Amino acid sequence: MKLIVDMNLSPRWAGLLVKSGIEAAHWSELGANNAPDSEIMTYARVNDYVVLTHDLDFSAILAATHGEKPSVVQIRAEDVSPDVIGLQVIAALRQMAIELENGALLTVEPNRTRMRLLPLNWSLD
Template identity: 30%
Template sequence: MKLLLDENLSDRIIPKILDFYPNSFHVKTLGLTNTDDLVIWEYAKINDFIIVSKDSDFHQRSLLYGYPPKFIYLRIGNSPTSKIVEILRNNFEIISNFGDSTLESILVLT
């Protein structure tokens, strides 16, 4: 399971979660910063990523189009990078089950 972190999340998260989510990337690493959400959506879809963001636009897109790609919506407000890392690591089992599910397209974590 690969995560694609949106630009509203720090790229410093990736090295701290790779042991749980190998082959995950930040949009910055892929040259997708300041890119339209549709481009990120299509990239995630083609490359089998789960998008992780605090952006409600992805939430709306997921409601309209379903998956792929799947979307993890972090409803956490302004939180330090350490908190986001903690959420992603502590919810590994939930995120894994979500990734394997054929019924769900959005996972909301708080």
């Protein structure tokens, strides 16, 4: 599994993930700092990356496009520092590795982790 760490997260995330044996790069190493989310999603899909973010726009893009890839891991916490929630994120990545390889939306919160397989089929009923 390879991860792109979104611009809204510290580059320290990439370092923590690499130290944990997970291939990762901060988006600032791969593309323009002001790239739209759609460009990051396209890069991730074409290059077989999973996106790690704090931004809800990525899940909205998956829902709107019924995308099957890339997988997205969103951190939903007030403090998104790798020092605070890093170990929980790493544990979730390892536990859900097969689902993330196949296409999933993983949400990591301080008290729980949720996963949905892609494509998302949210109804507005």
